[in-house]
Amino acid sequence: xxxxxxxxxxxxxxxxxxxxxxxxxxxxxxxxxxxxxxxxxxxxxxxxxxxxxxxxxxxxxxxxxxxxxxxxxxxxxxxxxxxxxxxxxxxxxxxxxxxxxxxxxxxxxxxxxxxxxxxxxxxxxxxxxxxxxxxxxxxxxxxxxxxxxxxxxxxxxxxxxxxxxxxxxxxxxxxxxxxxxxxxxxxxxxxxxxxxxxxxxxxxxxxxxxxxxxxxxxxxxxxxxxxxxxxxxxxxxxxxxxxxxxxxxxxxxxxxxxxxxx
Amino acid sequence: xxxxxxxxxxxxxxxxxxxxxxxxxxxxxxxxxxxxxxxxxxxxxxxxxxxxxxxxxxxxxxxxxxxxxxxxxxxxxxxxxxxxxxxxxxxxxxxxxxxxxxxxxxxxxxxxxxxxxxxxxxxxxxxxxxxxxxxxxxxxxxxxxxxxxxxxxxxxxxxxxxxxxxxxxxxxxxxxxxxxxxxxxxxxxxxxxxxxxxxxxxxxxxxxxxxxxxxxxxxxxxxxxxxxxxxxxxxxxxxxxxxxxxxxxxxxxxxxxxxxxxxxxxxxxxxxxxxxxxxxxxxxxxxxxxxxxxxxxxxxxxxxxxxxxxxxxxxxxxxxxxxxxxxxxxxxxxxxxxxxxxxxxxxxxxxxxxxxxxxxxxxxxxxxxxxxxxxxxxxxxxxxxxxxxxxxxxxxx
Numbered sequence: 001x002x003x004x005x006x007x008x009x010x011x012x013x014x015x016x017x018x019x020x021x022x023x024x025x026x027x028x029x030x031x032x033x034x035x036x037x038x039x040x041x042x043x044x045x046x047x048x049x050x051x052x053x054x055x056x057x058x059x060x061x062x063x064x065x066x067x068x069x070x071x072x073x074x075x076x077x078x079x080x081x082x083x084x085x086x087x088x089x090x091x092x093x094x095x096x097x098x099x100x101x102x103x104x105x106x107x108x109x110x111x112x113x114x115x116x117x118x119x120x121x122x123x124x125x126x127x128x129x130x131x132x133x134x135x136x137x138x139x140x141x142x143x144x145x146x147x148x149x150x151x152x153x154x155x156x157x158x159x160x161x162x163x164x165x166x167x168x169x170x171x172x173x174x175x176x177x178x179x180x181x182x183x184x185x186x187x188x189x190x191x192x193x194x195x196x197x198x199x200x201x202x203x204x205x206x207x208x209x210x211x212x213x214x215x216x217x218x219x220x221x222x223x224x225x226x227x228x229x230x231x232x233x234x235x236x237x238x239x240x241x242x243x244x245x246x247x248x249x250x251x252x253x254x255x256x257x258x259x260x261x262x
Numbered sequence: 263x264x265x266x267x268x269x270x271x272x273x274x275x276x277x278x279x280x281x282x283x284x285x286x287x288x289x290x291x292x293x294x295x296x297x298x299x300x301x302x303x304x305x306x307x308x309x310x311x312x313x314x315x316x317x318x319x320x321x322x323x324x325x326x327x328x329x330x331x332x333x334x335x336x337x338x339x340x341x342x343x344x345x346x347x348x349x350x351x352x353x354x355x356x357x358x359x360x361x362x363x364x365x366x367x368x369x370x371x372x373x374x375x376x377x378x379x380x381x382x383x384x385x386x387x388x389x390x391x392x393x394x395x396x397x398x399x400x401x402x403x404x405x406x407x408x409x410x411x412x413x414x415x416x417x418x419x420x421x422x423x424x425x426x427x428x429x430x431x432x433x434x435x436x437x438x439x440x441x442x443x444x445x446x447x448x449x450x451x452x453x454x455x456x457x458x459x460x461x462x463x464x465x466x467x468x469x470x471x472x473x474x475x476x477x478x479x480x481x482x483x484x485x486x487x488x489x490x491x492x493x494x495x496x497x498x499x500x501x502x503x504x505x506x507x508x509x510x511x512x513x514x515x516x517x518x519x520x521x522x523x524x525x526x527x528x529x530x531x532x533x534x535x536x537x538x539x540x541x542x543x544x545x546x547x548x549x550x551x552x553x554x555x556x557x558x559x560x561x562x563x564x565x566x567x568x569x570x571x572x573x574x575x576x577x578x579x580x581x582x583x584x585x586x587x588x589x590x591x592x593x594x595x596x597x598x599x600x601x602x603x604x605x606x607x608x609x610x611x612x613x614x615x616x617x618x619x620x621x622x623x624x625x626x627x628x629x630x631x632x633x634x635x636x637x638x639x640x641x642x643x644x645x646x647x648x649x650x651x652x653x654x655x656x657x658x659x
Contacts, residue, residue: 011468091300092301094444095435095445096439096445099439122589123467125447125448125588127431128438131403131432131435132435132436132438132439135435135440140403142403142520143432159428161429161525162427162583163527164525164527165526166522166523166526167523167525168520168521168522170520170521171519180582219301219302222444223443223444224446225476226474226476227462227476227477228305229283229472229473229474230475231472231473237632238633238634239635239636239637240631240638240639241636244639244641244644245648248645249651249652250652252620252636252638253649253653253656255636256597259618261596261597261617262564262597262656
């Protein structure tokens with residue numbers, strides 16, 4: 001069984017802070033991590049590899065050269081092969097253009113039985129790239145996957161809904177996008193880390209390598225454009241109540257009552 | 263697009279650095295230079311007072327976009343019942359359609375769902391496009407995508423809005439990819455540009471740390487998903503009249519490559535954060551899962567529900583369906599009590615629309631106090647029990 005796992009290196013947006021003076025983002029020192037949902041996608045593939053013979057896991061990412069670190073980390077967890085698709089021409093891509101690039105790379109990889117993606121990345125939160133790759137490869141998709149079972153070429157999954165889940169059956173080849181509920185990602189072993197840096201390699205592919213039409217990639221190829229970006233305006237500062245004892249709480253409820261809030 | 267900095271005009275004033283959302287401009291030898299982070303977005307162009315930044319825009323042959331007219335809203339139903347998001351989108355779609363002077367249509371797919379059309383018209387639809395077919399009873403990616411893309415290709419709407427539910431977020435990208443058009447996820451604000459009559463789609467980006475306004479200038483339809491709870495419904499008017507257009511559905515079993523074996527409702531009561539009037543939320547400051555007992559007690563006394571920050575969910579203290587914020591739910595209750603939540607921007611993105619925000623945190627510099635109406639600096643383990651007592655007193659009085 002051949003599984004392609006698409007991952008993305010993202011800034012840890014929980015750690016991003018605003019400069020209180022200028023209101024702009026402080027990006028320095030924000031750590032880069034493998035996107036959370038993608039870790040679950042990888043773990044899902046690794047669990048299948050633990051359970052079945054002949055499972056081969058290929059990692060695929062589009063990103064800047066620094067994304068090599070993310071791929072090494074994922075290799076250390078147990079993936080077999082890693083491909084970094086990197087080119088200035090891909091910069092500024094929206095989800096449509098990104099999925100074109102990933103699709104072209106997957107076609108170059110050639111044979112596979114399943115593609116796992118995280119549901120969404122914490123820096124964009126769109127959840128669009130997985131389904132769009134599925135569409136461009138003309139494959140069935142199941143998103144929000146929280147459980148996977150494989151029998152022959154049949155995959156039975158649980159797809160999370162807001163108020164429960166669906167049990168869905170799909171045949172390989174297919175695309176699954178995974179959520180946190182699927183599993184708990186493992187830690188890399190010392191041996192794994194050693195191998196990821198000493199024995200395994202990260203293959204670097206450019207736009208030319210994946211033979212893609214420059215009109216459908218990067219910012220120029222993207223149907224959506226950013227017209228402007230701005231920092232959300234903070235709402236006017238409220239009232240800080242003095243102290244933190246019974247009187248303070250009493251004061252708070254007095255004010256709430258006065259304004260008919262409670 | 264590509265960005266060029268003309269070094270002969272650049273004075274090194276650094277104004278452009280602030281305008282760059284990607285931290286791609288540095289000052290070297292007193293001149294601004296672009297580094298590898300530059301995506302060519304052009305956001306810096308207007309920041310330069312000395313015309314030292316040139317943005318080259320590549321003009322491509324423009325498709326005929328004028329053939330696309332009207333606003334469509336995907337009226338999601340499950341089990342023969344319309345989702346709240348359908349009405350919210352109609353409320354928003356109504357405004358957009360009126361501004362453009364075009365028709366607002368609700369797109370209703372299902373099996374034996376003709377009974378739902380009145381409700382859609384009462385909530386603002388001029389027309390309901392009804393695709394009724396046994397194979398559309400349950401949502402499937404393949405079935406719904408095929409029917410909707412064929413309708414779009416024949417009727418050519420200029421705007422399509424879809425609720426960002428677990429179903430809408432499965433369907434939207436698939437449709438956009440098949441139609442080769444753009445899709446902007448999780449929009450929090452939609453407007454029509456006065457001059458160009460195009461859709462301005464504003465959404466949080468970078469984990470809610472910045473807002474971005476996105477346009478789809480050369481592709482149609484312009485597609486957005488909108489989070490449940492963000493837009494306001496219209497007050498339904500049972501005298502409103504509209505057209506129900508039943509369309510022919512060509513769909514066979516073999517078109518659908520997934521089989522829904524079973525739909526299981528979660529045994530536990532789903533947390534309804536979106537409709538709650540009062541939410542008491544806890545964050546990392548609770549110190550552990552036990553801290554949520556305090557939060558639950560206060561919520562119970564106030565008649566509200568329990569929310570949480572991402573940090574508390576990531577720590578495994580509470581399940582994800584309680585999460586408020588950019589990756590969780592967007593809420594706008596009457597009262598939002600934030601206990602031990604520092605106020606990461608991605609959390610604020612999901613709750614700052616609340617009518618009254620009360621924050622309790624031991625750190626006086628916590629950003630949550632910037633959005634709070636009332637702030638108490640102190641140990642929540644002491645303050646919350648006192649609040650519980652006070653609520654009891656208020657209720658007795």
